[in-house]
Amino acid sequence: MIQAVTVVPDGDGYLLGWRGGPDFVEVPAVGGRIVLWLQEGLSVAECTARAGEMVGEPVDVEDFLHDLTEAGILSDEEPPGDTPPFGHRLGRILFGPAGLTAQAALVVIGVVLLVVDPALRPDYHDGVPFTIPLASLLSITVVSAVLTVIHEMAHKLAAAQYGVYGRISFGRRLFFIVAQTDVTGLWVLPRRRRAVPLVAGILIDAAIVAILVILQEFVGPDPIMRVAVFINVGAIVAQTAVYMRTDFYALFLVLTNSKNLWALKGAVFRRLIRRAGRNDLDLIGAATPRELFWARAYLLLYVPGVAIAFSYYFGFTLRATLRVIGLAVSAIPDGGWSAVGGVVALLVILVPMGFGLTGAARSGIAAIRRAAHSGLRAQTEMPI
Structure with missing residues (x-):
């Protein structure tokens, strides 16, 4: 059609x-x-x-x-109807000029309060708000789930104002289990209009942090509010990690007008370590000088970025997680509901952590095997 x-x-x-x-x-x-x-x-x-x-x-x-x-561009299927009016209107309210101005004002006030009052700043102890491990775990899980839904809905609504649909699913970035919104349909928009939907989740995260900081300035500290600030600040920091296909990675694609950056980055890296295969060399050969420039620039972000991700995980996230695990284990010998709570807490922590770490390990092993295989192919087909 x-x-x-x-x-x-x-x-x-x-x-x-x-x-x-x-x-x-x-x-x-x-x-x-x-x-x-x-x-x-x-x-x-x-x-x-x-x-x-x-x-x-x-x-x-x-x-x-x-x-x-x-290529799937022409289809006999009927195109979907317009974006539901409610989603379109709400997207315009939140992420139109007035909504963006209001969010920016909130963030400025929140940043000023965080600078002026150190007591409002998040600390890793906020990741364990209660001495009862199950209570801490449940509060973190529930607050994280609510904030995640809000973050992903922000992407959907910001895209909906332009009539673009988004689909929410779950995936993995390195060893982190994440929710993600597929807004591939943004390619139907001019480049300048793609930016706000891509960073809408970060914008709403920052606005929520500002609102909670302002509330605590007036009503005093609250453990659940501090948990929410702790989670969202960590989420914003994590989104800056462009080496993990985060929101800022998507924005980086728009700003550099890159369309095959991830694959080209891998091809450039494998050629650098002399493990490039025929497909890698073909991809590099077909790339323009501009595309190769940005692939090399992205590689300079990717390699140290992965090192930073490991440092953050093992030096920050894992510390808070291990503290909760320690509290859960110490509750098991007490018997009764304390023991039940401790076991449940361990399962809720260890199961997703196991999926994330094993998935990261499988990806790493697969990458090593591909590199080795590519190297053999390159030596066989184009010996030097």
Whole structure:
């Protein structure tokens, strides 16, 4: 259905997509013009003639349309209806000019209070607000879940104001289990409009921290509020870790106009350590100088970033976690409900931690194997 295809100018070419699908392709200027002509009602023959005049040589429009169908851009499915009015309106309220101004004002006030009053600043002890391990664990779990939903809904609502749908799911970043919102549909928007939906979660996290800090300044310290501030400050810090495909990673893609940064970064790194395979070399060969520049720049962030992530995990997150584990273990010999609470606390902590650590270990082993395999292929196919 050609009318459902979105055509967005991007550099010297166009990005073609489908608002109801996850696939987008970059085409030269003539490709974008062909789709626009078809949407205006011109026939394939007329588009073929115009395209030939535009580029100075024959253009196979039918083959071009076939390629778009194979790529999932053209579809016989009906496009979805408009974004639900409530989501669109709420997105405009929260992330339109007035909403962004209000959030910015709150954050400024919150930062000033944190600077002026050290007692309001989060501390790792806030990760264990109660001496009863199960109470601490449940409070952290519930508050984390609520804040996570708010964070992901912020992405959805900020995208909804432009009529783009988002899908929430769960995934992993290194050894962290995370929630994530798929807003691939933002590719249908011009670059400048993609930024706010991508950082909307961070914006709402910062606004919530500011609100809680302001409340505590007037009503006094509260353990649950301090837990929420502790969690959201940690979440904001974690989002700056562009080496883990965080919100700021997505923003980095927009700012640098990169579309295949993750794969190209890996190819550049493997070539650097002489483990590049044929696919890596083909990817590097097809990249533009600008794309290679940003891949190298990103690599300079990625390598130390992973080291920082490990330092943060083992020096901060793990310390708070081990304290809760210690409290849970100490409660088991007491018997009764204390023992039950201790066991439940251990399960709630250790199960997701186990998934995260084992997943990270599997990814690391797979990366090592791919590097070794790529190296053998490179030596066999292109000996030097």
